[in-house]
Amino acid sequence: MDFYGRDFLRILDFSEDELLYMLSTAKKFKEYKKTGRAHKIFPNKNIAILFEKTSTRTRCSFEVAGYDLGMGVTYLEPTGSQMGHKESIADTARVLARIYDGIEYRGFSQEIVNGLAQYSKVPVWNGLTNECHPTQALGDFMTIEEHFGRLKGLTLAFVGDTRNNVANSLMVMSAKMGVNFIACGPESLRPANEIVEACRPIAEKNGCTITVTSNIADLNGRADVIYTDVWLSMGEDKEKWGERIQLLTPYRVDMEMMNRAKPETVFLHCLPSFHDLNTAVARDVYEKYGISEMEVSNEVFESERSLVFEEAENRMHTIKAVMFLTLYKKEVK
Numbered sequence: 001m002d003f004y005g006r007d008f009l010r011i012l013d014f015s016e017d018e019l020l021y022m023l024s025t026a027k028k029f030k031e032y033k034k035t036g037r038a039h040k041i042f043p044n045k046n047i048a049i050l051f052e053k054t055s056t057r058t059r060c061s062f063e064v065a066g067y068d069l070g071m072g073v074t075y076l077e078p079t080g081s082q083m084g085h086k087e088s089i090a091d092t093a094r095v096l097a098r099i100y101d102g103i104e105y106r107g108f109s110q111e112i113v114n115g116l117a118q119y120s121k122v123p124v125w126n127g128l129t130n131e132c133h134p135t136q137a138l139g140d141f142m143t144i145e146e147h148f149g150r151l152k153g154l155t156l157a158f159v160g161d162t163r164n165n166v167a168n169s170l171m172v173m174s175a176k177m178g179v180n181f182i183a184c185g186p187e188s189l190r191p192a193n194e195i196v197e198a199c200r201p202i203a204e205k206n207g208c209t210i211t212v213t214s215n216i217a218d219l220n221g222r223a224d225v226i227y228t229d230v231w232l233s234m235g236e237d238k239e240k241w242g243e244r245i246q247l248l249t250p251y252r253v254d255m256e257m258m259n260r261a262k263p264e265t266v267f268l269h270c271l272p273s274f275h276d277l278n279t280a281v282a283r284d285v286y287e288k289y290g291i292s293e294m295e296v297s298n299e300v301f302e303s304e305r306s307l308v309f310e311e312a313e314n315r316m317h318t319i320k321a322v323m324f325l326t327l328y329k330k331e332v333k
């Protein structure tokens, strides 16, 4: 397995063994962190992290993982760079690659991160695009593996907007890890055929299935993990809230859905989540549409079956693994 110098753009670009190796590397780093073992492996390296959309978990994970590995980290915020406004992707990539040893990008189309990678001589890591969120899927699967002690044979159901970035990456990761994947949401928000078709043969090879359904009853007795995400992703038209609420309210994750799945079913969410009225967006939605919980009930979110904060922590350990593996050159003597 050779990760050195590679980009991390999509889960699809990595083999099953490579993904498992990333997870085991993350586990090692988590142990180091918990036991206070220093791992400042790259004291002479620096990374740039570019965010064209806002972030808490991904930004903090790249920053802390970078510092833990001994690196310098430069954060460029949505308005803090020339990229896209005064400087092309190709020029930005060529400039940053002269100064930094790795580049993270969060933003809009996958084409942008692909373009950065094409023109950059140093690894480019995808911190979320409209199409996928690969570092999220790694953190999620680390959490699932920690909880169940295994991956193969489990069933993960993504409920809600099943064509969003998080759902896409989870579908591919599930197929690669031998985890049955159920995309459960309204017909008009179904995953793109292209992704389903790409995942089916991978799933078949790894002994698992991909199910696309609008029927919540299809989760009953099957889902070990129920996962949901916001009903309107960053960059989508705010005018769509009304339509999304109408379409997705039947797919809110509540205790009844959890109980009907299995008594031991756990809940995951990439976060941030609208499960109460403690955010400005949730209060706006409440005033306009009268709903106080969106994709998940507060009861489920706050329950013992919710692993969302372990999941958020695991973003840091998995991102550290991705950076380490793609930056570390084994010396051949």
Ligand code: CP
Residues within 6 Å of the ligand: 054, 055, 056, 057, 058, 059, 128, 136, 270, 271, 272
């Ligand atoms: N889950 C996730 O990517 O969170 P942030 O948007 O806060 O980075």
Ligand code: NVA
Residues within 6 Å of the ligand: 128, 164, 165, 166, 229, 230, 232, 233, 234, 270, 271, 272
């Ligand atoms: N689907 C969400 C994920 C946020 C981490 C979004 O793109 O806004």
